[in-house]
Amino acid sequence: MLTLAVTAPLLGPGYLLLRDAVSTPRSYLTDAALGLTQAAPRALPQDVAVAFASSVVDGGVLVKAVLILGLWLAGWGAAHLVTSVLPEAGLPGQCVAATVALWNPYVAERLLQGHWSLLVGYGALPWVAAAVLSLRSAGSGVGALAFWLAVAGLTPTGLMMAAAIALACVAAPGAGRPRWFCAALTLAGSTTAALPWLVASALGWSPGVDQAPAVAAFAARAEPGLGTLGSLAGLAGIWNADAVPATRTTLFAVVATAVLLAGVAAGLPVLFRRRAARPLLVVALAAVLIPALMATGPGLTAVEALLDAAPGLGVIRDGQKWVALAVPAYALAGAAATITLRPRVPALATAAVCCAAVIATLPDLAWGVGGRVHPVQYPPAWREAAAIINADPSPVAVLPVDSMRRFPWAGTAPVLDPLPRWLRAEVLTTGDLSIGGRVVPGEGAQAREVQALLLAGADQTRLADAGVGWVVVEGAGGAEGGGATLRLPVAFRSDELTVYRVGGSSSASSHRGAALAAHGVWFLQLCAGLAAMMLSRRRTRPAEVATPAR
Incomplete structure (x- = not known):
């Protein structure tokens, strides 16, 4: 009931698009999604x-x-x-x-x-604590700990918090698994979940x-x-x-x-x-x-x-x-x-x-924090533009240069640019953030160089030599973006955005296989931990579950 009271607006149709939350109809296994770019894999x-x-x-x-x-x-x-x-x-x-x-x-x-x-x-933290306490008291919970560490490992921060909770609970008293075993299992499970x-x-x-x-x-x-x-x-x-x-x-x-x-x-x-x-x-x-x-x-x-x-x-x-x-x-x-x-x-x-x-x-907090957390609908132009670029997935430069956007159809709060998560192509982003008038620089050096070319009015040849396949200008009309005047072939234009064809290309990272293998290990831990946890619960009657020492 409490969960529904908080998230009820999200039950309606549409996409979550609010600050760092960006959902799109489809995402792709780009180098950025695999963390194989200059940006930190957060x-x-x-x-x-x-x-x-x-x-x-x-x-x-x-x-x-x-x-x-x-x-x-x-x-x-x-x-x-x-x-x-x-x-x-x-x-x-x-x-x-x-x-x-x-x-x-x-x-x-x-x-x-x-x-x-x-x-x-955050939701996995109490489950991690209960799994370690069960290991210390009754000796059961190996599969549960592996599973919940993998769940928390959906992001690096979640995994680090879960590992901290687990290692702390190793100190709890109990006649089950020894502390060294619980600590070693936590470190091993955390490491494999962190491999991506x-x-x-x-x-x-x-x-x-x-x-x-x-x-x-x-x-x-x-x-x-x-x-x-x-x-x-x-x-x-x-x-x-x-x-x-x-x-x-x-x-x-x-x-x-x-x-x-x-x-x-x-x-x-x-x-x-x-x-x-x-x-x-x-x-x-x-x-x-x-x-x-x-x-x-x-x-x-x-x-x-x-x-x-x-x-x-x-x-x-x-x-x-x-x-x-x-x-x-x-x-x-x-x-x-x-x-x-x-x-x-x-x-x-x-x-x-x-x-x-x-x-x-x-x-x-009720009703999506007073209605501020709610789904939105993308204008049809976004789907059309994405389809054009996905048919020829070459690197994309985007204007304006800011990482955060404000779209009239998405509410008043800023949001990360959705294009990097919607396109099959690599989207060149700097990662720069403006916070309270202070610019926090990101790691996108190549994107910063390309944006400088765009703002300087570089022609199609120079942009193609820099590895740019498309330029997307988000905003009304799309002819001007962030002070740049673009003289490029127009592939698509609407009131929401304009897509320019440049023709450059770049090769994918040679490390995609290793990155996918690391994700496979995480997914295997998730599935194996869930299977082991469910099997253990079928074998254990509730009355037989011991409680930790007081």
């Missing part, structure tokens, strides 16, 4: 999975279904974790845990930012962009009356002030945070006595404190130095997203509150009050 194996699946299912339906599934898994997983750690909390405790996991500012802000695949990894982006980084990525401008731009943000630490403790504080529910932009955010933390604090005494839960409590504390420190002056300097020494760690720049690691402990603490208050208040009454309070203090 969306693997997500892009490859969507490319394969969208050949069978419409990409818009696919992305919306996966997003809804991810949120549903977060709530169900939180309730499942309660049965492992606090079985006496019963259904009231499970309801509170599910509400805390689903109805919080983190979910709202990541929805508004368009991080649909990150929310899938590890291999792509080794074969295609060329680090060399200054990370310093991005560090300050992506630091956690303080909400009114709370400060950075208070915002993070309330599971809020995303860097983008525009991707925030309206209720978190006023002093009402203080009330909402106080209500959430009061429920968590009420359950801490009971939860702390459960030795199996203590590792998750430590992770939660670190997940709030470390991003808060990263947002300070010395913290920004330290992060910049770290990224200069290891550019591959650029994924840590968005400090607030790591606060998701606190949610399993928060959910358990909310469930434990029903136990704490049970001598004075019936558990059902406590659960009802807690759930109602959490929902009431974030009312605009």
